[in-house]
Amino acid sequence: MLRLFAALRPPAPVRERLLATMGGVPGARWQSDEQLHLTLRFIGEVDERTAEDVAAALGGVRAPAPEVALAGVGRFGDRRRGWTLWAGVTPHDPLAALHRKIDQACVRAGLAPERRAYLPHITLARLPRGGGAGAEADRWLADAGGLAGAPFPLPHLILYRSTLGRDGAQYDALMRWPLEPS
Numbered sequence: 809m810l811r812l813f814a815a816l817r818p819p820a821p822v823r824e825r826l827l828a829t830m831g832g833v834p835g836a837r838w839q840s841d842e843q844l845h846l847t848l849r850f851i852g853e854v855d856e857r858t859a860e861d862v863a864a865a866l867g868g869v870r871a872p873a874p875e876v877a878l879a880g881v882g883r884f885g886d887r888r889r890g891w892t893l894w895a896g897v898t899p900h901d902p903l904a905a906l907h908r909k910i911d912q913a914c915v916r917a918g919l920a921p922e923r924r925a926y927l928p929h930i931t932l933a934r935l936p937r938g939g940g941a942g943a944e945a946d947r948w949l950a951d952a953g954g955l956a957g958a959p960f961p962l963p964h965l966i967l968y969r970s971t972l973g974r975d976g977a978q979y980d981a982l983m984r985w986p987l988e989p990s
Contacts, residue, residue, distance in 0.1 A: 810859045811970045812851040812982075814866060814910050816962035818844060818930065822878065826895055826932060829881070829952045833944045836893065836933040837976055845979070846876075846897065846930050846962065849910045849922060858918060863967055863983050865913035873963040873987035874902035881952045882929070883945065890937045891945065894929040895955055903928040906987075910965070934976070963987055 818826070823844045830838040851862060879898040885891040897903070904926055911922045935945065967983040 809853045809855060811853050811972070812859060812862065813847055813968050813970060814849045814851065814914075815845040815847045815966055815968055816874070817964065817966055817981075818846065818962065819960055822957065822960050825878070825955075825957060826930065829895075829955060830932060832951075833893070833933065833935065833948050836935050836945075838933045839931060843977065843979055844930055844932075845966070845968070846903070846928060848903070848907050848965070849914055851914060851919065854919075859982075861917040862914060862919070865917040866910065866965060866967055867983070867985055869909050869913050869965060869985070871906050871909050871965075871987055872902070872990045873961050874906060875959045875961045875990055876903065876928075877959045878955050878957045881932070881949055881955050883949060884927075885935075888937060891935040892931055893933040893935070893945065893948065894931050895952075897928050897930065900928055906965075961990070963989075 823841050826844055827841060854862065876897040876899065879896040881893065881895050883891055883893050907926045915921050963986060965985045965987055966981050969980045969982050971978045
């Protein structure tokens, strides 16, 4: 079985900016440069044949490459399951439109439609269950809250494989397709 997701990868200068914001929250598992991405659709565990069908469907997606900018930080989750710290991006509309196209392609490949609301973001850290809601996380959110920057393009749709391990997930790009210039 392969654990897959479709995503966009920010350019190196944006990833460097994100990496510079990371730190100062005890117990946080900060993402590495290789892990920084903007998920469009979590696909989940599929067999090899379904993975090939998904890749073929994603290869047929035609859409303009979104141009976005960093827009603050946030947190979601809860004490029971753990917290996630993330960087926001704006505008949402082009990403939501691309998300819908990706979801439609996955449905054509035989997957169930996505049921969760789509919130475009770049995960920066995961905090363990029972922690992460304390003063250090609140201070990080306040300090990094003004995160912003110039718009940047996201020119490639990427199909990633996620391999879970003791130290978190490892992401490997399996396929990459160019999106259309805006």
